[in-house]
Amino acid sequence: MKIMKKWFSTFLIALLFTVAFIPLIPTISAVEVGEPGTKTVDLIAGQHMDVGNIIVWIDGGILHVKYETIEGWYLIETHLAVATNLNGIPQTKTKNPIPGKFPYGRYYSPPVTADEYEIEGTFSGTLYIAAHAKVCKGEVVTEVYESGEGSAQVYGPISSYLPLNDAGWGTSKPAVETWKHPYWPLIPDSSAVWISSSYFIEDAQPDSWRKFTLTFDVLGVPLAGSIVTANSDNAEEVWLNGELIGSDGTVNVSFDASGGDPHEWNTLKDYPFTPVQGTNTLEFIVHNYAYPTHDPTVNPTGLIYKVTVSYLKSMGCETAWGEGDRFLGANWAMYFTYTV
Structure with missing residues (x-):
């Protein structure tokens, strides 16, 4: 305003x-x-x-x-x-x-x-x-997008943090449901599931980064109250239309978790946002911290989200x-x- x-x-x-x-x-x-x-x-x-x-x-x-x-x-x-x-x-x-x-x-x-x-x-x-x-x-329209419904794409894994539009991310592929650690929380009142680039992490030992993208259309005038509820193992940045709307954990630099896991994966976080009328692009950069193991069930990675969008259909x-x-x-x- x-x-x-x-x-x-x-x-x-x-x-x-x-x-x-x-x-x-x-x-x-x-x-x-x-x-x-x-x-x-x-x-x-x-x-x-x-x-x-x-x-x-x-x-x-x-x-x-x-x-x-x-x-x-x-x-x-x-x-x-x-x-x-x-x-x-x-x-x-x-x-x-x-x-x-x-x-x-x-x-x-x-x-x-x-x-x-x-x-x-x-x-x-x-x-x-x-x-x-x-x-x-107008009529208030509320639409919900959840991880696991097949609309998200994933890039990576890569071995270092890169900006959103860097060509080093390579090409995307559909994100898939991943192995869920028993301690990972689910989002209440949601069908969202944990997703990643593969069912088991490709290599559990080194730092690795993945980028997830989701596009959605707002077919009216955006209203207040749109929100992303998300969590990842270990840390995430959340971007809307190229602008950072929030983060949780250490995303853009390496992190050695061998001295102790900070447990960001245990925290569901809300990221309020206001979309634009027309097509919107939501992106997550997820960082999995290095850990001295090759066991995919000891150091897994994943992302879970629920996106709620409200707009006025005039x-x-x-x-x-x-x-x-x-x-x-x-x-x-x-x-x-x-x-x-």
């Missing part, structure tokens, strides 16, 4: 209050519709659809303007203007409002169902408020305004008033 600020002419600035942006990640207040001192108007999309509320109140010298949507609708962007008279809201010469020139605006990636602006100032009399939004209706987007009086221009944009 990012915040943008537009600068206006001295004339417009004089009409607007002295204000302060809220933090980049806002706190959503728990104020309820109908509480004393609040004003609530419907958030109207496409001229006729009620898709939520705009709630306004003042607390401790701070003006709060909260957007919230009903189930199935999401905020994609919002723009807000507050002034002491109607002319203080940026408009064209023909009296249509210009949301892109409102002093406050945010874009949401991923989309959200609520957001709140906090504006500091000295307030009295009647305030004119234009609350604009772009909203999308059924259409609309422009929305806080319900009130129409501006004097030709479109249906609206403003409302709040009396302090």
